[in-house]
Amino acid sequence: MLSPKAAETVRATLPAVGGAIGEITPLFYDKLFAAHPELLRDLFNRGNQANGTQRQALAGSIAAFATALVEHPDVRPDAMLARIAHKHASLGVTAAQYRVVHTHLFAAIVEVLGDAVTPEVAAAWDEVYWLMANALIAIEKRLYEEAGAADGNSWREYRVRSRQTETAEVAAFAVQPADGGPVPAFRPGQYVSVQVELADGARQIRQYSLVGGDEGALRFAVKRVDGEPAGEVSRHLHTEVREGDLLRISAPFGDVQLDSAERPVVLVSAGIGCTPMIGMLADLAARGSERRVIAVHGDRDPASHAFRAELEQYTGKLAAGESHVWYEQPADDRPAERTGFVDLAALDLPTDATAYLCGPLPFLRAARAQLVEAGLNPADIHYEVFGPDLWLGA
Template identity: 70%
Template sequence: MLSPQSTEIVRATLPAVGGAIGEITPLFYDKLFADRPELLRDLFNRGNQANGSQRQALAGAIAAFATALVEHPDTRPDAMLARIAHKHASLGITPDQYPLVQQHLFAAIAEVLGEAITPEVAAAWDEVYWLMANALIALEARLYEEAGAPDGGTLRPCRITGRLRETADVATFLVQPLDGRPLPAGRPGQYVSVQVELPDGARQIRQYSLSGRPDDALQFSVKRLAGDPAGEVSNHLHDHLNVGDTLLVSAPFGDVALDGGDAPVLLASAGIGCTPMIGMLAHLAATGSTRRVVAVHADRSESAHAFRTDLTQLVAKLPDAAAHVWYERPEAADWPADRTGLADLTGVEIPAGTVAYLCGPLPFMRAVRAQLLTAGVPAADIHYEVFGPDLWLGTAS
């Protein structure tokens, strides 16, 4: 891993670099996009750049990786690397892009920290960067090989063969590849990248969880995102894409996927975080699983709850499953008071040996994770998925 000399230098300079990372990452992106504007137009999420979340995620990943190298020099943080590699593979990141990132990242570090970046310090942090980059390149190469796209081109033209309205702001799309080749293999809980061409010519990419697996199509669900900036891809899909239209869809990726064991499983979601959980439930029901299943969901109200009927029906198909649902503003007059408000797992029986999967807003996942840890679920058995940049990366060990 990191050489002894570089380890000492990185340990000594980590506070300075970590403390300035909030200045370094915006400058890095400014330099990168000035050099390669097509990356912002056709690869990076413009909304996440505008609200700063992508910059926070990059800063967290760099700091977490460097800290791991210094504190655990004999162990590579594979869980963190796998998460990043899956996201990169879904976007089609290729090895030739890593030197470009190194060039502009180190230019930003030098500009922010000035004379503190001596040649020795620069060499040590360059070693950190290439340890991370080369590990990711190797992981991504394996993912591309498994997806049958060794050159990294996993996006395939697909035709929309079905569109279903789940709620006022959630739509489900079914797509089939135009080339007639078999559907790419995927695991319950994974996501696909979807690329659309927007009115200004930008080809923006977003990731959407597989919300089911019909025999002859890929199925993903999209929530219309409001706010400032609004979700330009989600709104485009809702407003302009219908049955018969085409779009580019990747093979499934994602490191958070339902395991194949027989241990009890807990699926906890909030809002549109229900999509991968419904995909997992559908798989369990379709395969006749006898596992103990605890499904937990929190939402604003009944009408906002996507896949509400599916949740009830899928749980009913499983021989040892139960659903626990909370609404902040229930619409039914007889909705129980103890299931009104935020989700609270303290009254839910968590079977011994449970493996948990979480998806939803970060405050929800942090609260659920804390309750699961208190209930005795080991941290290693609590897995999480986020939509967008992973602002929890490196902190949810």
């Protein structure tokens, strides 16, 4: 909770800081990477830096956290903090790095806002920063301890046991620890980070959802992303990694996890967003769950639909499982009402269900709106988005 004096100052200056955050965050990253080029090379996603999405996500999270502090001083935005903390833990972010960020972020704030940053204003926003940073540090510490990596280093070498082509753009990798030890426990819906060394020596990291685990192995899927430089890791995995190769992989993390309740569950995905849903379905089927499970997926066409067979296989094993698929360009004789974009309004959805969403941001927004319109509790609608979360604070 902010001190009363700081809360008053933050409330008064939030419009100015929020209005300038689009200038502050690019300058911050420029300063950070000039002082610590290894962070851009080996920690931050270079593709997201190049297209600006990481900067937008940082700006949104800072503004959302500050707004929450002044508008709801007795309620900490734990959902937002958990999402950021899980991503940080998957990257191996340490407490010491928050001081590095503080140095360059506040230098950028002062440079952009100039004389408006009085000692009183600086002290108030310093309080905001450390409230957020210390909350994240505490959550990340707990996550590291749960992963058996108290020092923040959860990385292990895994050997690729098998590689399977799912579609022309998607490959699934099954990996097992190279040290012969057991695979880590994970919750359906979680992801792992994969770090690869690229041709220029950079060791870039990306997150990939787990689609299940079997016989001492973890399975994750990678969609090849064409373009420069956003798909540099996915292209490397597709073109360079084969059975027997070694990969550096983190412990599983991710705040979007299948709950253990017995009430109905609705899984809604589009494109490669099917991967965490397949992981959830695999778990439900393996446990012989009697929950009502409604799996909904949208894709470009049948040939682009990764894990299409698994979707039918897992829902078919469930006592109360059903699947609904929409294709924009159907290659078979599909009914007109299942052609085009996913339409949740066409389904009879239980209002007491827990829902999980994954796909492009416009799809997530449309799907959430339809679920709320159908009567689901907004608090029971959870989403996973690949890349920087531009929905934070929305």
